Amino acid sequence: MAEMIWLVPLLPLLSSVLLMLGSASFPRLLIAVLGVGSVASAALLTMSIGMDFLADPQPFQMTLWTWMQVGNFSPGIAFYFDGLTLVMMSVITGVGFLIHLFSTEFMEQDSSYARYFAYLNMFVAAMLVLVMADNLLLLYLGWEGVGVCSYLLVGFWYQNSANGQAARKAFVVTRIGDTAMALGLFLLFTELGTLNIQGLVGAANQQWQVGDTLPLIACLLLLGGAVGKSAQLPLHTWLPDAMAGPTPVSALIHAATMVTAGVYLIARTHGLFLLAPTAMMVVAVIGLATSLMAAFTALMQSDIKRILAYSTISQIGYMFLALGVGAWAAGIFHLMTHAFFKALLFLGSGAIIHYLHHEHNIFKMGGLRSKMPVTFWSFMIGSAALAALPMTSGFFSKDQILLQAYQLPGAGPWLWLGGLLGALLTAVYSFRLVFVVFFGEAKTQTEGDTGWRMAVPLVVLCTLSLIGGYFVIPLDQVFPASSGDHPAHWVEYVSISVPLAGVLLAYLIFHSGQLNVDRLVNSSIGQSLRQFWHSGWGIDWLYDVLLVRPYYQLSRLMKGEPVDAFYSLVVALNQTFNHWLAESQTGRMRWYVASMVAGLILLLTMALQISLEAG
């Protein structure tokens, strides 16, 4: 089966091209069959390749053709397959398939049905190229490909200009990170002479020592790309706005797959990061800071999708923390479980939004428990996994991250404490969502619960969110083994009990009302803190003041083209002279003759005078 691997990205790509070319004439059923079927067959292929691989875990490389040949630079269209690739491919095609299926019902009323599936399929193809790439250049192709698809899908309902604005913001902000990443690729190529990932790591280990400056710079540049794509501080501001897209898109691109590309990049190039301990520390600190910042912000939001968006940022922060402390496998594990439960939560919120006439405000919902049982249980399980309650998938991955962070010599316990605070907040905000939306009094009318095409993905994802923690993912060959010894038992107990405390807190505040925080919230400090957190720690405002508005002012200044003023002056002078001379062109012959005579007399007089003076 392994030689069929090139078909996996090709199938969605072909379907995408077909849908783009023939979209006008296709009936809806055909569009849905093409869109969902291509991803489903890619998922089946991945599954069978994965079975073979698990039976005989040998990484392999497959070159289709040489992309270009410039001097000694010859990147190929080549795929590399190992345990990490398998995990990523399974998540992309598996979760991708479920979300496609969900979309067939969610987007049913939309007039741009074919366009939607064309973009979504293209996204899956680009994301597969990203994770299967054998060299960093092909990876970069997929990287930009998913960026374009994200732009197209965030601005899918382009008739509303706010959506276009959000799409542009997503594109421009990630572009900042991508530029850093491109510089990183240039640096790696000039220093090491190859972009092949395996060769790169080998060459780096020969040429560089641990702690050298060059690997540090290269890693920080790569990190720049990862930070932009994965919405980490300071480039995270695009993700909450990217929720303007259709909800299944948010589930697939902005929760399960694309935003985790940064995590994948760092994990894939971990051989370089091991040479730069400082860069790894930066990764860990960025991850922790982002996860705390986003968790506080999520606590204050009232838009259901924005809560989930900030929670995504926060969870990716956890993955960065894991990578930063060297818990590579735990980070990828969390990536996988997060893909399950966050896709579940997003699809659940999609179902709510779909049946509540595009209502996003959680305080206008309430009491949905009995009316939408499937969605309710999806949210319960998803939130439990997100909060890392014991025995859910999120528990296993997050617990691993926290324990390994604790073991990091030096800053470890501090990172662990920060992570614990984040875990507490995660439990509070995710169950705040559950209690506010599904319990209490009903405030709106629904049109009933989900149809089967929405229910099946939800149920499958529920199962995965519950049992995903028991999956054994074949990453032993990919990453260096982490130390086997366990920290003291009390660390483990604290890690387990903190999320439970968070859920209890959420219950007391938002459901039973036994813990009244109104006085705290309504005090002046509480109000300003609330405002501050609600605005995402004022970072959007800061960027607006520092970058966006000066840029607008500059462009307004330049609108009059002050640089061109000099040239405009020359033009104006020429035109004036032209008008003057044109005045003399009257068409009256007698005037011409008269002026000729006058000129002749003038010339003759001058000639006479000169000859007289000379004579």
Place this chain on the structure above:
Amino acid sequence: MDGLNIPLNHILLVSTLLFSIGMLGLMIRRNIIFILMSLEVMLNAAALAFVAAGAHWGQPDGQVIFLLILSVAAAEVAVGLGLVLQVQRRFKTLDMDDANRMRG
């Protein structure tokens, strides 16, 4: 050569006078026929100067040029009168200012 011995200066003076009269006519006349006649006068003034100069220096060139001017004048009149006919037909006038179509 015997007989009348008119000094060159006198002839040139007459020639200049003729030329000036022709030029003045060109400048102030509006009727195209008169403009053509003024041109004839100017050509003949020039021709007279050539003949006088040729006679003065005893060279044949002056008379050669005179013949050339004569034929040029004939050709000019032929073309000019043709134009006059066209102008008359098209504009129903021979006044050159009325025939002016330029807006300047």
